Amino acid sequence: MTAVSNLAAHAGYWLRMVSNAVSHDFARKVAAEGVTVAEWTLMRALYDHQAMAPTVLARKMGMTKGAISKLADRLLEKGLLARQDNPGDRRAHSLALTALGRSKVPVLAALADANDAEYFGVLTLKERGDLDRILKTLAEKRGLTSVPVD
Amino acid sequence: MTAVSNLAAHAGYWLRMVSNAVSHDFARKVAAEGVTVAEWTLMRALYDHQAMAPTVLARKMGMTKGAISKLADRLLEKGLLARQDNPGDRRAHSLALTALGRSKVPVLAALADANDAEYFGVLTLKERGDLDRILKTLAEKRGLTSVPVD
DNA sequence: TATTGTTATACTCTATAACTATA
DNA sequence: TATAGTTATAGAGTATAACAATA
Known part of the structure; x- marks a missing residue:
């Protein structure tokens, strides 16, 4: 036991190490499809809706408007997303996936599946269940709800 | 079961959500002491040594030189770290903590302890043991060794 | 006045590579 | 030449706040 705790003594350290590796590898995979992880999460959030206001998306994703x-802007340049005027309120601009953007979502979802399998496939079924349950417990107890992007 | 998997269907999603929250809160805590998480990890790595070459630190921390x-540079401006000439090789400059930097490490380590307790204290002892073991299994099977900083 | 959304500014971290000095 | 370290550049993420248009 040392007076000054070691980096590796903290669960947060291991959590960050593993999480960074998983996310980094996933970022590499989706980069091959021309998008970032943040862009993917926005696209996936939009996939289940016709259109969403930036403010609503910001709240859902835990980001600022x-x-x-x-x-x-970036997704627009890539032709994956479009801004739509709102007939009821001329200040409002809804965001929606283009046909191209929509067609990309299943491809990206498959990459997410593959990345998850690649990393967590080394665990036993019981370990995967434990990890899942513990992470969800932590998220719930700390009131975490927003989509993590970085 | 949907054709396109949901974000929340992936363990990587929950891992990132929890890890980001833990790291973000820790970043807030150490920011009150005037340093970032990356700066803290460098300081902690240096604490156990008199001086280290940037190249060695880079390898240890999984960062580029x-x-x-x-x-x-930033730690130098804050007076927490000093560059030292190497008598044997005039290209080499070792890095070492100043007395001020060294005195800050125990304070920051205590913040790391507190942050860990705050987050993982809600788990049972068994859950903490399971999480620790699973994370270390994942790190080991994927050959992760470098210090995570972001 | 308040709200919607965009734009500006600034900072951290990351990655690549050019560059300087020394070996 | 090769190596040690610094510096330059660019991109992605984050946060705050100023701003224009509309309500």
């Missing part, structure tokens, strides 16, 4: 704007 | 240089 400014950050959503910047993300949307 | 360029990234180490930039980190060192």
